[in-house]
Amino acid sequence: MLILSVLDLWMFLGIMLRMKTVLLVEDDRGIRDALKEVLQSEGYRVITADNGKQALVLVSELDTSSLNLILLDLMMPVMTGQQFLEASKDQVSIAEIPIAVFSADGKVADFHNDRVSEVIRKPVDLDGFLQIVARFCR
Numbered sequence: 001m002l003i004l005s006v007l008d009l010w011m012f013l014g015i016m017l018r019m020k021t022v023l024l025v026e027d028d029r030g031i032r033d034a035l036k037e038v039l040q041s042e043g044y045r046v047i048t049a050d051n052g053k054q055a056l057v058l059v060s061e062l063d064t065s066s067l068n069l070i071l072l073d074l075m076m077p078v079m080t081g082q083q084f085l086e087a088s089k090d091q092v093s094i095a096e097i098p099i100a101v102f103s104a105d106g107k108v109a110d111f112h113n114d115r116v117s118e119v120i121r122k123p124v125d126l127d128g129f130l131q132i133v134a135r136f137c138r
Helices: 006-018 029-041 052-061 081-088 108-112 126-136
Strands: 020-024 045-049 067-071 100-102 118-123
Touching: 006 029, 020 029, 020 100, 029 045, 045 052, 052 067, 052 081, 067 081, 067 126, 081 100, 100 126, 118 126
Parallel strands: 020 045, 020 067, 067 100, 100 118
Antiparallel strands: none
16 A cells, blocks of 8 residues: 655655656657657656547647647658648647657658647657757756
């Protein structure tokens, strides 16, 4: 049985409230799980979605005031990253949340969208990836 003192609970809640939250939208389970593990090991709270449609549902249900960054794969089944960007463009709740897109497509560097703050090429360079996440999660 786990018994927490009021002080332990207060400290735990304080840590949780200060954690930066990232929404990771990636259809490849292996990549999604690996990136989630890396981000969690760096102290981020990570919420995941398998595709853009699931991400839209999540952002409509979440308290997005605690969401610091959306990491969005561009090429996914059901709803692509591009379709997510289009469908979410009028959602006031996430209008100020930075979005970093990533893809293995060689043309991803040429990708432009007013909502996109950063473009990341796959395979992901972890050091560069973590620097980007840290920059948007200050």
